[in-house]
Amino acid sequence: xxxxxxxxxxxxxxxxxxxxxxxxxxxxxxxxxxxxxxxxxxxxxxxxxxxxxxxxxxxxxxxxxxxxxxxxxxxxxxxxxxxxxxxxxxxxxxxxxxxxxxxxxxxxxxxxxxxxxxxxxxxxxxxxxxxxxxxxxxxxxxxxxxxxxxxxxxxxxxxxxxxxxxxxxxxxxxxxxxxxxxxxxxxxxxxxxxxxxxxxxxxxxxxxxxxxxxxxxxxxxxxxxxxxxxxxxxxxxxxxxxxxxxxxxxxxxxxxxxxxxxxxxxxxxxxxxxxxxxxxxxxxxxxxxxxxxxxxxxxxxxxxxxxxxxxxxxxxxxxxxxxxxxxxxxxxxxxxxxxxxxxxxxxxxxxxxxxxxxxxxxxxxxxxxxxxxxxxxxxxxxxxxxxxxxxxxxxxxxx
Numbered sequence: 270x271x272x273x274x275x276x277x278x279x280x281x282x283x284x285x286x287x288x289x290x291x292x293x294x295x296x297x298x299x300x301x302x303x304x305x306x307x308x309x310x311x312x313x314x315x316x317x318x319x320x321x322x323x324x325x326x327x328x329x330x331x332x333x334x335x336x337x338x339x340x341x342x343x344x345x346x347x348x349x350x351x352x353x354x355x356x357x358x359x360x361x362x363x364x365x366x367x368x369x370x371x372x373x374x375x376x377x378x379x380x381x382x383x384x385x386x387x388x389x390x391x392x393x394x395x396x397x398x399x400x401x402x403x404x405x406x407x408x409x410x411x412x413x414x415x416x417x418x419x420x421x422x423x424x425x426x427x428x429x430x431x432x433x434x435x436x437x438x439x440x441x442x443x444x445x446x447x448x449x450x451x452x453x454x455x456x457x458x459x460x461x462x463x464x465x466x467x468x469x470x471x472x473x474x475x476x477x478x479x480x481x482x483x484x485x486x487x488x489x490x491x492x493x494x495x496x497x498x499x500x501x502x503x504x505x506x507x508x509x510x511x512x513x514x515x516x517x518x519x520x521x522x523x524x525x526x527x528x529x530x531x532x533x534x535x536x537x538x539x540x541x542x543x544x545x546x547x548x549x550x551x552x553x554x555x556x557x558x559x560x561x562x563x564x565x566x567x568x569x570x571x572x573x574x575x576x577x578x579x580x581x582x583x584x585x586x587x588x589x590x591x592x593x594x595x596x597x598x599x600x601x602x603x604x605x606x607x608x609x610x611x612x613x614x615x616x617x618x619x620x621x622x623x624x625x626x627x628x629x630x631x632x633x634x635x636x637x638x639x640x641x642x643x644x645x646x647x648x649x650x651x652x653x654x655x656x657x658x659x660x661x662x663x664x665x666x667x668x
Contacts, residue, residue, distance in 0.1 A: 283508030
């Protein structure tokens with residue numbers, strides 16, 4: 270093998286993280302080789318990651334947010350019995366069960382049942398409505414970048430800084446090593462929770478980015494010594510926005526006189542409020558009321574078309590409302606405490622701090638600001654395998 274492909278996927282890194290002081294190696298590549306802000310998509314990683322590896326929009330592959338409306342398959346039916354438990358005890362109790370995982374430096378030690386049963390629990394959800402939701406973060410990776418590699422007998426190694434989705438066994442950054450495979454994928458997860466809990470401009474974030482930058486530099490230089498050609502891509506799925514205020518959507522909805530479960534089901538994401546409403550009159554009442562709330566936008570059919578989220582089912586709700594960048598919906602069903610969230614993502618994709626990054630040592634097209642759906646065809650083309658790119662993809666190669 271004379272060509273090595275290196276992929277460094279760093280979660281939740283926005284353009285201004287790349288600086289001469291904090292990330293000198295990536296900054297030098299930015300100046301001397303190729304760099305672009307990377308356009309992302311509306312929503313969270315649960316919909317963006319499959320878009321990266323399939324080069325499809327969310328409405329094509331059908332995945333969007335973390336929790337979908339699915340009563341028949343819901344694993345949360347038992348939570349209805351918690352309605353007699355005071356909300357503060359319930360929220361803190363569930364959060365306490367999940368905290369050891371997020372605080373641990375060795376996430377591989379946790380058993381499978383814990384990851385499948387405890388981590389998906391939405392800490393602050395209304396117990397009466399919990400049984401109407403399903404954790405929809407599991408992704409079927411058929412017909413993806415990885416299947417293309419397998420079908421064409423291209424060997425690859427994949428790992429992450431945590432045991433996370435398709436990225437294989439969690440391996441700490443300091444233990445990353447170049448493999449003997451054709452392609453190596455290294456996924457950094459910890460930058461996402463660090464941005465949430467400490468903030469995108471925090472000292473911890475800067476220190477962590479510096480550690481990542483140094484490791485990537487060393488691995489790239491090692492690869493140059495071993496292989497004739499090295500193709501390297503450093504990219505993120507989305508950015509991170511600093512939180513400046515919150516919006517209490519629940520308080521507004523509670524004053525409408527409608528009854529939860531009977532009249533509507535609602536999921537309060539950190540940046541979205543999503544409803545399933547049986548009666549059209551009640552749906553219009555919710556639209557009219559929440560459309561008047563400052564820093565909250567109703568995602569109508571025109572916006573769904575613009576952001577490619579025209580799903581042919583109601584898994585993600587009938588009505589969707591999105592908070593403005595910098596504003597967080599609270600209370601939400603994720604976090605029990607307002608003060609523990611300094612950063613958030615999932616806002617309008619065109620907002621600057623929502624964007625990701627793309628850095629490469631190759632000569633890519635600088636006349637186009639790429640999207641996450643352009644990554645897969647670009648990587649495959651860089652390996653000299655343009656002919657095996659599927660015909661039905663939405664992205665374009667930047668080579």
